[in-house]
Amino acid sequence: MSKNSLPPTVVSIDDLRKMAKRRLPRVVFDYLDGGADSEITLRENCRIFDDVAFRPRWAVAVPECDVRTRVLSFDLSFPAILAPVGYSRMMHRGGEVAAAAAAGEAGTIYTLSTISGHPLENVRAATKGPAWYQLYLVGGRAVAEHSIDRAKKAGFNALVVTIDTPVAGLRERDSRNGMKELLGGSLFSKLPFVSQFFARPRWFASFLIDGGTPPLANIVIPGQGPMPLIDVGAALASAVVTWEDFRWLRELWPGPIIAKGVLSADDARRAVDHGAAAIVVSNHGGRQLDTVSPTLRVLPEIVAAVGGQTEILLDGGIRRGSDIVKAICLGARAVLVGRAYAYGLGAAGQPGVSRAIQILRDGVDRTLRLLGCSSIKSLDSSYISVPNSWK
Numbered sequence: 161m162s163k164n165s166l167p168p169t170v171v172s173i174d175d176l177r178k179m180a181k182r183r184l185p186r187v188v189f190d191y192l193d194g195g196a197d198s199e200i201t202l203r204e205n206c207r208i209f210d211d212v213a214f215r216p217r218w219a220v221a222v223p224e225c226d227v228r229t230r231v232l233s234f235d236l237s238f239p240a241i242l243a244p245v246g247y248s249r250m251m252h253r254g255g256e257v258a259a260a261a262a263a264g265e266a267g268t269i270y271t272l273s274t275i276s277g278h279p280l281e282n283v284r285a286a287t288k289g290p291a292w293y294q295l296y297l298v299g300g301r302a303v304a305e306h307s308i309d310r311a312k313k314a315g316f317n318a319l320v321v322t323i324d325t326p327v328a329g330l331r332e333r334d335s336r337n338g339m340k341e342l343l344g345g346s347l348f349s350k351l352p353f354v355s356q357f358f359a360r361p362r363w364f365a366s367f368l369i370d371g372g373t374p375p376l377a378n379i380v381i382p383g384q385g386p387m388p389l390i391d392v393g394a395a396l397a398s399a400v401v402t403w404e405d406f407r408w409l410r411e412l413w414p415g416p417i418i419a420k421g422v423l424s425a426d427d428a429r430r431a432v433d434h435g436a437a438a439i440v441v442s443n444h445g446g447r448q449l450d451t452v453s454p455t456l457r458v459l460p461e462i463v464a465a466v467g468g469q470t471e472i473l474l475d476g477g478i479r480r481g482s483d484i485v486k487a488i489c490l491g492a493r494a495v496l497v498g499r500a501y502a503y504g505l506g507a508a509g510q511p512g513v514s515r516a517i518q519i520l521r522d523g524v525d526r527t528l529r530l531l532g533c534s535s536i537k538s539l540d541s542s543y544i545s546v547p548n549s550w551k
């Protein structure tokens with residue numbers, strides 16, 4: 161599919177979501193779309209943006225609109241970074257390589273999850289932009305040391321340490337749809353779920369050509385080789401990251417370390433004390449502990465606590481360029497987007513990711529012009545109003 165082959169009617173992230181739903185079997189779509197338990201945080205992450213109202217300045221000419229920004233020392237064409245999304249290769253066989261290429265072409269950063277189907281060296285080579293490597297300690301410190309060393313040699317520019325996954329959250333849709341069986345069960349245990357695959361023949365053919373579910377190329381167990389996908393859940397449960405690990409990581413990784421999963425001022429201060437160059441205010445897109453606050457709601461508290469000491473990024477619920485602008489007005493330097501681009505990947509591979517990025521970028525530009533603001537760097541809280549209960 162060529163880059164421009166998506167129909168012009170695809171104008172929003174929700175359009176890409178619908179396309180992904182049509183192309184992917186239910187088990188894969190729900191893995192991407194779903195959240196933990198009752199999915200309250202998942203929904204709130206998106207809804208909370210409606211509580212913030214814009215305060216535009218009319219009759220202001222904005223002939224040039226500058227949406228570029230800088231995160232740590234990296235120049236971005238607009239303030240959104242692609243978040244780590246595990247098992248991307250199930251959404252499309254191009255997976256992490258396709259998403260990284262789209263990010264590089266668009267002038268932004270791609271973050272590769274530890275739970276990746278493509279070798280990290282291939283992913284790094286696919287993007288001409290910066291790339292970050294997201295670390296889980298699955299398999300233990302020795303396994304992590306090996307992949308950190310590979311990431312360093314391959315030229316990854318920062319290490320993102322996810323702190324909110326002491327165990328995987330309960331994604332009820334995954335259990336009902338047979339995600340475990342897809343990842344590694346016997347042929348017999350897959351049988352009840354087979355009709356989902358036949359209902360999506362294009363995806364199924366591509367999945368078979370890709371060799372089914374390849375093992376995790378970046379988690380290499382000594383003496384055994386790459387970890388099979390099925391083992392990840394159990395491995396995560398014995399892979400909790402602690403602040404103590406930040407000291408050890410500091411010695412291994414010479415570049416910036418970013419703490420992902422901060423949801424309170426206290427943890428933000430701890431991250432700064434432990435040398436985090438930036439933090440990501442994140443609840444894992446509502447996939448871990450359900451009923452934690454939506455990220456936009458805790459952003460002001462965290463900005464007040466550590467805004468002067470570290471760069472603050474936010475993810476969760478970003479579906480429009482206007483959401484990005486609101487997060488920046490509340491003090492984020494930039495955002496990470498997860499599902500927004502993963503829907504594009506599931507819908508159409510690399511062109512779908514490119515379209516997602518374009519939709520968000522155009523949305524930021526248009527919102528700035530409608531606000532009467534000529535640059536990202538001039539955004540502040542005077543462009544929005546928040547509910548009284550936030551003050």
Ligand SMILES: Cc1cc2nc3c(=O)[nH]c(=O)nc-3n(C[C@H](O)[C@H](O)[C@H](O)COP(=O)(O)O)c2cc1C
Nearest residue numbers: 192243244245246273322444445475476477498499
């Ligand atoms: C399908 C899926 C897989 C994810 N895998 C990872 C992962 O491997 N590591 C990680 O730190 N976060 C992971 N996340 C969380 C994202 O990095 C990000 O925090 C979240 O998607 C942001 O919310 P949003 O999807 O509403 O943009 C995943 C999210 C999704 C949707």
